[in-house]
Amino acid sequence: MMLADENINEASEYLPHNHPWGQIIFVKCGVITLEIEGERFIAPPGFAIWIPPHCTHACYNHEPTRFRSINIHEEETTALTQSPSLLKLSEIARAIIDYFFESDRLIPESGTDKRKAYVLIDELHDAMIGHTYLPSSEHRLLKPILTALEKDPANRRTLKEWAESVFTTERTLTRHFQKELGMSFNEWCQRLRFIHGISLLEQGKTIEEIAFDVGYRSASSFIAMFQTIAGTTPDRYRQRHMSPL
Structure with missing residues (x-):
């Protein structure tokens, strides 16, 4: 080793x-x-x-x-x-x-x-978890949605609105998210926002700025999401993990 x-x-x-x-x-x-x-x-x-x-x-x-x-x-x-x-x-x-x-x-x-x-x-x-933290897909219905969200994590379109944009139904998209990605649309979006939130924490932005930049209407909502995933608040996470490069 x-x-x-x-x-x-x-x-x-x-x-x-x-x-x-x-x-x-x-x-x-x-x-x-x-x-x-x-x-x-x-x-x-x-x-x-x-x-x-x-x-x-x-x-x-x-x-x-x-x-x-x-x-x-x-x-x-x-x-x-x-x-x-x-x-x-x-x-x-x-x-x-x-x-x-x-x-x-x-x-x-x-x-x-x-x-x-x-x-x-x-x-x-x-x-071993066995899968990537933020899976991707080449599926013809999912790929344009995932690509658009990765470019703009603050996009708050609902699954129904995305379904309309790719000419399918909300139920069909729900099924494909579970089959192709192993998780729901909401969980995938939450993970995406968490990852982007980490990058913004590293840039020294305030919690309020980060919450807005990743699509939350309030800092408290972002903090609640972050704590659910990381088990700690964004500020404590920054102190623990983000020593200078």
């Missing part, structure tokens, strides 16, 4: 590549977007992405991002899924990662550190 603290500058690109080791990308600041074997994965701070050995992946980020990479020897990944996955790391896994970085032990060498590394790998089993 080998660990590294990495920064991605604004408008940075990593061309498609692969390597014989498995890799965890644990996001500390910003939002990272990866394409792994043709599938898009997005992770906000506090989440991670698992890239199995030999999986081709690429990255393009519009905003600066800080992440920690944990590279795991191929022989130690055989019990893990060989499909890319979003990870929600346990407190134990986070504590072990913090221990390695805070003690500057980026290659576990002692017996104690190696045991911690194996515990971290064991913790990955339960951390």
Whole structure:
């Protein structure tokens, strides 16, 4: 196992590549977007992405991002899924990662550190969520809606209004959201606004400004949404996760 603290500058690109080791990308600041074997994965701070050995992946980020990479020897990944996955790391896994970085032990060498590394790998089993945080779709009805919302997260069109714009019914769209994305229209929009809210928090905007920019009519509504997803308020989240790059 080998660990590294990495920064991605604004408008940075990593061309498609692969390597014989498995890799965890644990996001500390910003939002990272990866394409792994043709599938898009997005992770906000506090989440991670698992890239199995030999999986081709690429990255393009519009905003600066800080992440920690944990590279795991191929022989130690055989019990893990060989499909890319979003990870929600346990407190134990986070504590072990913090221990390695805070003690500057980026290659576990002692017996104690190696045991911690194996515990971290064991913790990955339960951390696998199995899908990206904000899934996308090439479906002819969904793609124009998702594209428009990603360009303008403040768009408050209802599902019924979107259905009319793509010449179908609200019921049909509801079915396709569940089938293609594994979630409802409202949940997808909430996740989109959460991700954009994180980027705006990083820019130093006030909670009121962010709420308006992502489509909420009041700061309290945005705070309630944010706390439901992150388990904490936007201000506390900013203090905890968003140290300077």
